[in-house]
Amino acid sequence: MIIAERKPVNEIVEMVRDAKRVLVLGCRGCVSVCSAGGEREVELLSSLIRLGKQKQGQKAEVIGATLVRQCDKEYVDEIDQWQGQYDAIVSMACGVGVNFIANLRPNDQVYPAVNTTSFGGSTEQGVWSEQCAGCGDCVLHLTGGLCPVARCAKSLMNGPCGGSVEGRCEIHQEVPCIWQFIHERLNRFERREDLERVAPIRDWRSAGHGGPRKTVRPDLTL
């Protein structure tokens, strides 16, 4: 899922400095699972914006609400119910939600309340770690299901780099060397031939270097 974390409150308060009425809009998708922008976080941020404004001697009306998702037009349309009740929207969805509101609402000011950080999973309660870089050309079938693009600090396709110490990445000591894991795992499955294969120079266009990516499923279009 998409992982996000809330921006510092003062940064958000500064974004809405000219707004007297703010709609804080959460999302019940990924950001609610990683506790960054669901219903509970909307309640908190609404309170923090009011307090931040109060501290500056201003009064702000803050409406808190959540949509099922902010990455689908039909759900974004639900914003209509607050029409005329806000001067600015603070979206707690990932960057996709902010973009969707900006796309669909040409006259609405929309601001991001979170930093969208990665595609990850919960490794333990309250901890999320990046597992996938969404690069558009998956190599997991060659690497024992472990992603070198997302999980190797150098995104090496032919690893390891030789710099790891006791299985730890030389760049981030707290991170295990994913290439060591890949080797151990492929060895366990007696798939050493996959390790001996030299990966060709990669075409990164699918990773966004060729401009915004688009997925079309003709079978699903109307």
Next chain:
Amino acid sequence: MAFTPNIQVFCCHYTSQQALAEGREGLTADGFPPNANINRLVCGGKLKVSDLLAAFEQGADGVCVVGCRPDECHNLMGSQRAARRVLAVKKALEELEVEPERVAMFHLERGFHPEFVRVTQEMNEKVQQLGPSPFKGEQG
């Protein structure tokens, strides 16, 4: 004129039952600050970060949470959860550049009355030193 802070006390039912049994008059006679208001919870674990922030929004100058000792919580983890939420509010206050000391967690033995009064007095004195809440700025 001396500043009289608005102190909101959130307390666990089990920690405060003896104190609350005395009623307001009894508590005041024991030295419980008259400017402190008790908000009783079924358990510290019930406390939400937003409840504490709402107290500041509604004019509190200081907020204190009183719960059982971490290893003596009637509901096992409630008191520890309350402490974590107090820490989250401290962090939020720091983000807003407001003294984090305006919110505090106290772990007390269940029903131990003099300690309950003492921590509220302590909080009252601390907030008196800090002055009025910066959230009470003149509103335009």
